Amino acid sequence: MSRRGVLGLAGVVLAGAAALTGTAGLAGCTDGSGKPAPSPSPDPLAPVLSGTEALIDLYAATSAAQPSLAARLDPLLAEHRAHAAALRTAMGLASASASASAEAPSPGTSGVTVPDDPAAALAAVVGAERAAQVAAVKDCLASRPEHAGLLGSIAASRACHLEVLG
Amino acid sequence: MTTNLADALAGEHAAIYGYGVLGAHLTGPALELARQAEAAHRTRRDSLLVRLASATPAPPAADPAYALPFPVTDQASALRLAVGIEERTGDVWRATLADAGGDDRKRALDALTDCALRAARFRRAAGQSPGTVPLP
Numbered sequence: 001m002s003r004r005g006v007l008g009l010a011g012v013v014l015a016g017a018a019a020l021t022g023t024a025g026l027a028g029c030t031d032g033s034g035k036p037a038p039s040p041s042p043d044p045l046a047p048v049l050s051g052t053e054a055l056i057d058l059y060a061a062t063s064a065a066q067p068s069l070a071a072r073l074d075p076l077l078a079e080h081r082a083h084a085a086a087l088r089t090a091m092g093l094a095s096a097s098a099s100a101s102a103e104a105p106s107p108g109t110s111g112v113t114v115p116d117d118p119a120a121a122l123a124a125v126v127g128a129e130r131a132a133q134v135a136a137v138k139d140c141l142a143s144r145p146e147h148a149g150l151l152g153s154i155a156a157s158r159a160c161h162l163e164v165l166g
Numbered sequence: 167m168t169t170n171l172a173d174a175l176a177g178e179h180a181a182i183y184g185y186g187v188l189g190a191h192l193t194g195p196a197l198e199l200a201r202q203a204e205a206a207h208r209t210r211r212d213s214l215l216v217r218l219a220s221a222t223p224a225p226p227a228a229d230p231a232y233a234l235p236f237p238v239t240d241q242a243s244a245l246r247l248a249v250g251i252e253e254r255t256g257d258v259w260r261a262t263l264a265d266a267g268g269d270d271r272k273r274a275l276d277a278l279t280d281c282a283l284r285a286a287r288f289r290r291a292a293g294q295s296p297g298t299v300p301l302p
Contacts, residue, residue, distance in 0.1 A: 159279045
């Protein structure tokens, strides 16, 4: 009888995030006009992605406006960008174009107002992260089975961010 | 569903064993982190045993010993094992999310989140900053 302790397993448990089979992600023909009109998408992950993108905008704007916070915020910003990429993959979307996830925020276009006081700016980030963590928990608990793993990881990641931000 | 919770129980058994091994190589704050982590895994295990009390087949018992992925000889290797325990246990819990409903999914998400938090704390104890990963 081969006893294989879990600690000794070399393999990786695959999270069930690979169910990309045949989802109809092509609702609505896109036109070439400038504004990405937020057409109501049937994809249940769409609100999660837009919430993640809002967090990315806030982190990027805050990091740019408050250099003293950049060292703390930038690693977490990178993880939020990874969440957005994973969500796009799960939704069958192409990865963000360079313009959508440019490394440098475009000041004035994201609509984010960063407080002048660094402490207030950090508090705004913490508040947004906390709200996003609560939302991710709800999303995970209500999600389809094939999305539960990804949304659970995002919820857990945001909880870790809150601890880092203190 | 109960098969996955049984997997989670097996993972918690293994985690508790691992902390029994690595604790001897830690001191100070790192030891305290490990004690808290072991206690948390025991609580999860006990809760799962109650949840699976009437499950068929019966929930898995702990093995007498588990193979370690590498020798634990000092604080650095002990912290590395602690991170690995939390990552692996978190992986098992994440895998249960898909098929779990209601209270079971909440249980799995809470456990996954706690594993992610502890893994990050152990990475920070080992000198990494911020010690988080994108998709724990």
